[in-house]
Amino acid sequence: MLAQQLLNGVVVGSVYGLFALGFTLLFGVNHIMNMAHGAVFMWGAFAGLFAVTMFDLPFAAALVIGAVAGGLLSVVLDWVAFRPLRKRNAPEFSAIVSSIGANLILLSLAQQMTATRVMRFPFDTFPIRFYEILGVRVQLLQLVIMAVVILTVVGLVWYLQRTNAGRQIRAVAYSEGTSRLLGINPFSINFQVFFLSGALAGVAGVLIGLVFNSVHFMMGEPLLLRAFVVIILGGLGSIPGALIAGLLIGIVQVLTVSYLSAGMADVVVFSLLFLVLLARPTGLFGSASGGAARVARQ
């Protein structure tokens, strides 16, 4: 029983990690708290769903379409909501307010379009098959999700660490002014970072839509709130932190639901956030320099 629950927690948690990864990437590079990240996730899931229901595309294509849709939406978001503020050198407060506004717009557009319905992937989108591994029932879907998450993360890390573009992104994250002096085009960096962040959210959207088999306009909100906990726990801007904390939150949530009650899950998860902020505001894995600069030096 416990092993089964742990497995479920790891699967859900890895998708949380994927979602939080895009969020933390944006914060690490651009210092933007994108409150509309949940809406991007939801639209990614919509795109994947429509690819399956309207065009009869297979699961893999739905993932790609979800990723591309999320990425493009995220880039548009940058142009509309963040770039005008960046030009004015506005404080981070402005970016949060602006993205809350964008979130509201994207949510109610989705609500109107779907007439507040809960949509589902068709029954045959993904073959339902079970395996017994060490006495634990594992669904094929769960294995595939783990594989997708691992592949995506490996791809992202490879892109950031091994390619020229990734080196530029890391340079901008380290110091935007200096990297501009070195001839790095901030326009292209912003495009890449927003696209990557949105694409991660889109993939996570399709996966979550499949796991819970429900796609609706509010699906991003609980995930965004979870992502806050994940990134604070993992340290703002830290990629391994986001993944480990995502797994942790997934496990904690599943265990709370199965051993306490479903309603308590939120209380436990958000109290965790509170405790971490109290004890170690830079997160369990965050570097002292990144986030700590924003925390009061008393």
Next chain:
Amino acid sequence: MSFFAGYGPLAELALLNMVLAFSQYIVLRAGVFSLGSAAFAAVGAYAAAILATRYGVPPALCMVIALVAGGFFGAIVAVPLARLRGVFQALATLALVQIVLSLALNWTSLTDGALGINSIPKAVHITEAAIAVVVVAYFLHVIGMSGIGRGFDIIREDETVAVSLGYDVRKHHMIAFVLSGAIAGLGGAMHAFSSYSITPNEFGFHMVVMLLAMVVLGGRVSIFGPIVGALILTGLPELLRGFQDYRSIMQGALLMLSITFLPRGIVDTVLGRLRHRSLSRGASAKDRDGVTI
């Protein structure tokens, strides 16, 4: 007279929203990025509603208790929250809203869960709401003119300068949280006594966004900022009743446009222009150069 009869409930709602907007205003004025007003309002509303419906406490006393409860809750959470800044403060207060919301939903023996609390006596009408707005606004105005208000302004503009001038940032943040909690507690209680029933979901993310939008649109320095913001955002949906489906879209667009093009809000921008004009006129008359404020 029929005009007032028709728009009475709307005016009452606008006044009640102003009280809640004051709670968001005072933290933003102090440079505290708190989104916790909805949580404080929930504490006040539930305290008042439970006392009134189960123990028969008179409404006026309930509201006083709600005010104290909100302030007390604000003081407790301020201890950890005043250590944080910016994004961290915003996230922590959002988590607070979520915790209070989950408790209100799941602590059914106390709160009746998702059903909410019903048949609360109607004790708040337009007069009571107006009195509350005037009293709170006057109180905040007095605080704003005092040393505390100056501290708030300096901390908001530049914390380093404030520290170098000897202002205790943490103390001011805590004061802001207590004030925000007390005002929201009162606002929540008045909301409960005005609308007959309360449910947990009223105090969720929607309220956070609404209050933030009011203060951002109106302005967060002058006391008239939240008043104007609450008036516009309560009245606008009514004026555009035909476009009811697009209400959230409009609210979101307003939020984005005002933070992009009017970052200081309507009232503060207008006041700033007027002040600038009178200053430059005075300067040219007396030919004082080099004096810029």
